[in-house]
Amino acid sequence: MTISSMIQNVPCTLVTGFLGAGKTTLINQLLSTKTIGARWALLINEFGRIGIDGALLTQDNSDQQDIAISEVSGGCICCTSQLPLQIALSRLLSEHRPQRLIIEPTGLAHPRELLRQLSEPHWQTALNMQAVIAVLSAVQWQNPKYRDHEGFQAHICAADVIVINRYKQLSATCQQEMQAWITELNPQAQLIWAQLPEASETALLKSITDKLTRQLNTSSQILSQQTGSLSHSRIRLQPPMQLLTPKTSAISTDIVQDETLPYRYHDSQQGIFQQNMTVGGWRLPAEWVFDADALQQWLLALPEWQRIKGVVNTSDGWLQLNFTPDSLSTATTSAQVDSRLEIILLSKKGSDTSVEKTTNDKNQPQESQENRAIWDDELMALIL
Incomplete structure (x- = not known):
């Protein structure tokens, strides 16, 4: 069996959101739904050069041996060249062969460009793109500096599902105004109101988790609209030859991994x-x-x-x-x-x-x- 024949239709969920919205907390919640033995992979893009999100994730999940994490540090994977994305994805898929993939781009990224890359024909067979989830901080939204900025709005426009975080600090009137603002930007988006984390309210936490779990198995309408105009030709993913070497113990692309401390x-x-x-x-x-x-x-x-x-x-x-x-x-x-x-x-x-x-x-x-x-x-x- 070839490497390319193994990499087909891996369910992939993109979790976006502006800097500090709560993406890492939400991903930890998604990881808590993983069944024992299931192989998951995370691709994390950090704007800085030092990978930290990998350590902030999976700490409360006992089945960590079946979660592979690759950190692409030192910039945005969607802004300059597709090469960092190609290498990181190819390595994760070929070495770990996950049953599910979650991608977390940096909060300073523009999700539309990343969606365009993931819509390219060479990913259409390898990945089965599920609903795009955006995390929105209601507290950030209150500040006009954020809500009037195109980079902040971009995460709302590019989402199938919007998880509204920290909304309890807003008045009922502000919550209604925020919902109207979201609807104007993206009338098709499904809204999930979630004060993350909600550990003190077990019933509400279960309801939120159930809604998020459903999105892991719901096809992305945003991506289907984007790929509608693309060619219907589909090719299988073949990792670069240098990635077809025996598996190594570390798959992180952290560019400072070998620096001498401090x-x-x-x-x-x-x-x-x-x-x-x-x-x-x-x-x-x-x-x-x-x-x-x-x-x-x-x-x-x-x-x-x-x-x-x-x-x-x-x-x-x-x-x-x-x-x-x-x-x-x-x-x-x-x-x-x-x-x-x-x-x-x-x-x-x-x-x-x-x-x-x-x-x-x-x-x-x-x-x-x-x-x-x-x-x-x-x-x-x-x-x-």
């Missing part, structure tokens, strides 16, 4: 909302123990932060950190091979509070480097 990086570029964006992260030895309270206070005091994620060895044990401006989540987890932190900071161009000061362009590189050195020193001071 490792730090920072990137600066133009981001969303016409703002400069700083993406930075650290991978640190597992034996370094951080003061849990001081670490969280330091992270939350960083200027103009948009997202903070981490898995860190602390005085309170190994902790998962998952922070957005409207949601601060911490949880204990099992020991990891190293500690990882990643932050995304946004700043208005020319603002006095800008991390990457732009009021004097010729001084910007020097000031940026000074900020990074300060962060390093402050972080190292938190080690016990």
Whole structure:
């Protein structure tokens, strides 16, 4: 039997949503529905260079040996070239041969481009695309900066199902206005109201989980409309020859996997909302123990932060950190091979509070480097 004959009609679910909407929490909920022995695979795209979402996922699922995770780090798989997507998908499918695949693109991605790629003929036989699920943070929606932005709206327009998260903080009137806004953008989308996680309300959690499970086996109408104009020719997926080698123990495409610890990086570029964006992260030895309270206070005091994620060895044990401006989540987890932190900071161009000061362009590189050195020193001071 050839590799290509094994890779056919794998049910695939795309979980999208703007940065910090709650995609990782929802995927954990989906993983909880996996039956023992079923082989699932996750393809996670992270904007930064350090893979963290893989550690935030599957921690509460006892059948982890049948969940393969591949992390494509260091940019968006749908923005530049299809090569990272081709390699990651081919490797997952050929090595793990999953019975179900879930793809989580970065919250800064444009889902329409990814849907276009997955509609190409060479994926039509390999993947059986199910309903596209978008997670919408109701708290983010309240801010006009988000709801009026095309990148935020794109996730709503490209979804079969919209999971509305953190809606209980909105008044009944605001909830009605949000529903009307969704309907105007995407009248065909099915809505699921879900305060994630809803562990304290068992009956409601079961209802939400049942609805999500049904979407794992419901064909995507969005994709069927998109592929309607494509050629009906279908070819089987044949992985690149270099991927047909014997299976290795690691299938992650994390580009910093082989860096010597401790490792730090920072990137600066133009981001969303016409703002400069700083993406930075650290991978640190597992034996370094951080003061849990001081670490969280330091992270939350960083200027103009948009997202903070981490898995860190602390005085309170190994902790998962998952922070957005409207949601601060911490949880204990099992020991990891190293500690990882990643932050995304946004700043208005020319603002006095800008991390990457732009009021004097010729001084910007020097000031940026000074900020990074300060962060390093402050972080190292938190080690016990």
